[in-house]
Amino acid sequence: MATAQQFCTFFIEKQFFAVPVQQVQEVIKFQEMTRVPLVPPVIRGLINLRGQIVVAFDLRKRLGYPEPPEGQKPMNVVVRADGETVSFLVDEIGDVIEVGEDCAEQPPETLSAEMRQLVQGVYKLKDQLLLVLDSERTVGGTDRTGK
């Protein structure tokens, strides 16, 4: 195998996503959040991570998926992006997997424009496709619209 990379995977609306494992600080279960007014809906709130306050991003909203079914509590993938620690809210956590660079592919043209901006690469796994997110871009672009 050529160079391989490790990814921390998760699911949103049954779709398989991942971020590079070295960007991930930890994965934690649902946390109570404090709403933040005056920000775009992508920012769901603030959580207390053992004394550190981090912003939680709703990846469903960010990627253009509909609201989750009633009662479903999102999990937190805590990521270091753009010099800050933030949390990505996802439906379900997957495994940490190792994928060879040889199965990487450019994002297909058919992806929505929004999604194409955030997806850094597509990996063809045996039974499904893995979309790798660019954390910096996922976090970015909200501070301006936050006004």
Next chain:
Amino acid sequence: MDDLTREFLLESYENLDRLDQEFVKLETDPGNLELLKSIFRTIHTIKGTCGFLGFAKLETLAHAGENLLSLLRDGQLSLNSEITTALLAMVDAVRSMLTSIDNTGNEGERDDQQLIETLTRLLKPPQEPKEESATETTKGEEPAPAVPPEASIGEILIKRGAAKVIDVYDAVQQQAEGDPRRVGEILVQQGAVKPQELVEALNLQQQARAASNTSDSTIRVEVSQLDRLMNRVGELVLLRNQILQFTNASEDSGLLATSQRLNLLTTELQEGVMKTRMQPIGNVWSKFPRTVRDVAVSCGKKVRIEMEGKETELDKTIIEAIKDPLTHIVRNSVDHGIEAPQQRLAVGKPVEGTLRLRAYHEGGQVNIEISDDGAGLDLDKIKRKALEKGLISSDQASRMSEREAANLIFLPGLSTAEKVTNVSGRGVGMDVVRTNIDKIGGSVDVQTKLARGTTVRMKIPLTLAIIPALLVTNRGDRYAIPQISLLELVRLEGEDAQKRLESVQGAPVYRLRGRLLPLVYLDRELRPEAAGESGKSSVVNIVVLQADDRQFGLVVDEITDTEEIVVKPLGKQLKGIRSFAGSTIMGDGRVALILDVLGLAQSANVVGGNHERAVAEKELGAVASNGEKQTMLLFQCGSEGRMAMDLSLVARLEEFKSESIEKAGEQMVVQYRGEIMPLIRISEALHLPEQERTGDRTGKTQVVVFSEDGRSVGLVVDRIVDIVEETVIRQRPSKREGLFGSAVIQQKVTDLLDVHSLIRGAIPDFFESELIGRER
């Protein structure tokens, strides 16, 4: 670098900072022996230590300076500006060598030969020192003063009368010229001093040095160490809050007592750690006399610097943060604010300009004012410039108040300096000042009067880390409001809740003790989409806040509690929202947002918005002649006389025994502080209906002491009622001598006493005699 060198550097930096200040002071007061001695000691210490550490260049230079200083101190030379300049240059050279040692470990490639020569040349006194008189004065002194720990052997010998000044001078001179022997050796070998005397003097020197070491009771600590400690304490405070919340629900008295103890200890620990980080603002200011001198000299001006409140303490991080902005403002004031001497003369000002620094605590904040008596800001020019640069629109410019125009100088890209000097006008401008002050949660404001001067006023929080806050809720979400901005809380219930809220052209207001308080609804600010909804609730909670110099009421759903909170910065994604200042973790572990009072006020247009201010002022103008709050002393005179006078006119309130009141001629007097003070019974002076005199019953007479120019007069009243702070609106002018009129204070009609006219009426020559006294 070894510890010893590091310590030497730290100590020397501190000493040099003090030197700058002392030299400048010395220039205005050349005869000050104490100052000279202190300067000499500092240089001597530096010289001694660097000799020890093997910094030869530094030692030679310091030595040259020391020689010159010792002559100055002994009165054999008198200070002139040439000497001051040379000595200051020496200080600078020493400083740059120290920096070099700090960075590279050696003294660097400096060549200070010329400076050393200058220093040595200046050593030659204009005339030869009069040897006789010199020894005379040292001998004729009162019992020989204790030997200071840093006294040189030569000094001790001269003091003890064992050596002549000229011999010591020669020996020191020889040493400076490269003689490797010690001063004592030279003296003994030249037969100027008996060996016995030298041994005694050396013993004395040693004793003195040993004694000085015992007073070493301070240690140096790295700031980062304190920062870490502070962070831990911050976490502890949070934990304490959580524990308190758990235990408050518990019934176990043992647990409750323990948690109370924990509570107390945490608070003490927190205060203790904060204290270790506090530094007097004088530490920063101490550099300014030198700065001012240098800038003033370079632009040919004369500027005197005055300082008040040097001892005001601030957190170390804040001191660091305001250092540059302050320096910038000071330089700016000297360079642009204060006019050139001939210009000052032309407008009848003293040639010497004054720069005043003032610091004081107020409401948990530190206020710092930098004022100059210069030309003031040309507001029209500033507006023009801002227009040119497209920073404001012409419409804005025409509507702008003076204060707003003055504050334009804080906009980036606006420099009104006609020419770029090496001091200012180089682009690092007032906008950087504002940014830096904003960063630490402070505010800065400028006030100016053409031809009278400019004052820059900063409000700085004492500390950044842990602040007391008021907790409020809006739609179930908690928010913290820093108590620094909190003035008072108002709760309206039942009918009041709807009736007392009024509106001026659609802007909601509340009448707070006769003053219109603009209201801001937190909910509408946080959820602009809900602006239309009118929440009719039976209870209205108003948090009265101070933002800048404006007050406004923030309407919230509920006011819950006060708590010490640890301020945590907001993530990058939330920085742009000006309504929030930060976030914190509450006792239950959840996050709460900290409201930025100024930001809220700005986004609600309470501050800086012309509209509401204009409306509010118009409305106020209709009811009030002067909207300013006054502090009034309320008292009772006669049977119905309820009166008030401005508290600023009151020197003291005194109570005299009735029998101590005497008569001098027709005048009632009392002996007061070694003087005879005339008394005026207000009810008599105003011919008020008499009441049974309380003085007759209680044996005590209440007197309000009024003082002017060292003369006092006592106003006899029947009873002191209260001291109130209110907006006093004079409603009915008075026909009666001695009264201004009447006003409603505390919902009762109250006469306003005209103290001056009352005194003039009773003692016609009170003010005149003082006038004569002044002319004499």
